[in-house]
Amino acid sequence: MTKFMFIVGANSDIAKETVKYFAKDGFNFIFGVRDTKQLDDFVMDIQIKFRINCKVIEFDITKYETHETIWESIKNEVTDVMVAAGYLPQQKLAEKEWSICFNTINVNFTGAISILNLVANTFEERKKGCIIGISSVAGDRGRKDNYIYGSAKAGFTAYLSGLRNRLYKSNVHVITVKPGPVYTKMTSNLQLSNLFTVNPDKVAKDIYKAYKNKQDILYTPGYWYLIMGIFKLIPEFIYKKMSVK
């Protein structure tokens, strides 16, 4: 059967790298992006290299009212879905300006849920499919420097967990991807530690492996499982003092 993956937020660096691994495996794609022109070069590239079928459609994750119509028009072809849209604001600005804060919640949480509700219903009925959601380690525990982004991702993580629970008996697999810091457009304004930051290719490779192995929760790179495990154990009364500088 022809595999067709619908990618929400296909202009994300992680999504683009991930596509390569799935394309090698014979997947075809529908890319949902806000501005379809942005993907021209990328689409040429994968069509030349993998000779697969791909379409680019306009899709804005924060325009919830459009989601149903779009999903209805593509759902018959789509076998798998990945939500890679993400928005990381400057924390300080998001604290002061509601519009920025609101957008962070909408892109990372509300919008993702709006489209995935539709996908889940279709897949549940069909009794097959895979949903990949790219969340973040930032969602595992709120931190002074990025808790607005982090809390939206935490919501998304909880949503994916519940969805997995619900769809298990319908043979639909849900993967929660929690990357640590990655060198991407989204993080290009941040000072990242070389030691703990990876290239999107590493995350992409891990996502593909998780898909193949039917993994539920993927920390990438794997050491974040350990780091966040320890982090979550720190009692709040100590934790709150840790970020005082």
Added chain:
Amino acid sequence: MSRYSWGLYPEIQAKILNPFDKSKLKDYLLSYQSLIPYGNGRSYGDSALSDNIITSKYFKYFLEFDENNGILKCQSGVLLSDILNFIVPRGWFLEITPGTKLITIGGAIASDVHGKNHHKNGCFSNSIINFNLMLPSGDIVNVKPNDELFKATCGGMGLTGFIIDATIKLKRINSQFIKQRIVISKNLKEAFDAFEKYSNAPYSVAWIDCLADKNNLGRSILFVGDFENDSNLNYNDFSKKINVPFYFPPWTLNKYSVKSFNYIYYFINNMISDISKVHFDKFFYPLDAINNWNRIYGKNGFTQYQFILPKNNSYDGLMEILYEIYKSGLGSFLSVLKLYGKQNQNYLSFPIEGYSLALDFKIEGQLFDLLDKLDQIVVKYSGRVYLTKDVRMKKEIFYSSYDKIDNFLEIKKMIDPKNKLQSLQSRRIGL
């Protein structure tokens, strides 16, 4: 952020700009002063280092491929290795390739690189059909061979603009293997004769022992080859790579260890049969199999001194230089000799017809004095030094060895009146 190139010297603090599309690139070109494009950081010295470094990291896509005629259009940040992975199984190869495949297309153009087939096929610019260049003004120009901008940009060290994409011609192959012949020469005279004798072979290069004593000065091993014709194109670059995980201590490479290495290398190759079948990766890119091989020179880094002398002066000049190196006792671990073909029309391209020698030296106290001395000899014999490898040449030497600097500067002034694009090298040598 701290940055260096392949030679690990110098290490500088620079702002790194990663434009993710053309409009961001234009923003950067318009809003920064003192910028230089940066590909994969494989030039040796300071030619891709500046206050602001603008990378081609996001320009990594293939845009068109004509499989029947072997024509590929791709963005400037694509590595030659990415191209090979794609084209070799389809029966195509790069017309021109240098000794590493870990460079970008943009870098290949900016350095107008050459390889083991220079004597027959010339520089990388010979394989270019056209390219798109963003000028310092932000305008994009399509540049074709014979354009003034072509002659200034190929070999122009990134000083004329940011290459966005390029269309290149490929070469048909029917095997991923090379039929290689090894020819041993006891001294430089014999090596020259061997190069002449095999000048019809498509690929040739010689390794030369720079520390052999006076009687064996210039003893060398010539490798010549051509593609096999066995229809084996099933190429997958999964070769196991060795990694150099840390910097070797500075004393690892000294006069004695290098001398022994050269001695052993010479004798091992002496024992191998003269004709063999080798993979193209091994033939063209032996060092790419070792990740971070530059670290064997230690934390202080190294430089490659590559010069070329006109053919009729080559023998005398090389003997004089080899003797000077022998006297200094500064060992060159790897030294490569090659006969080049005719000079092209590009203003700053390195090759001229004659013999070129490339020597790796670790950076140490007396090295730059020795290289200054060698520069004098190179100029005396009307030769020149390769900018892509250079990290220390003086302005006077550059000006008295390259003959088309004025043509270059005329174009540069026209398209970059504010001299936005500059590198540590361009400032040092007066470009």
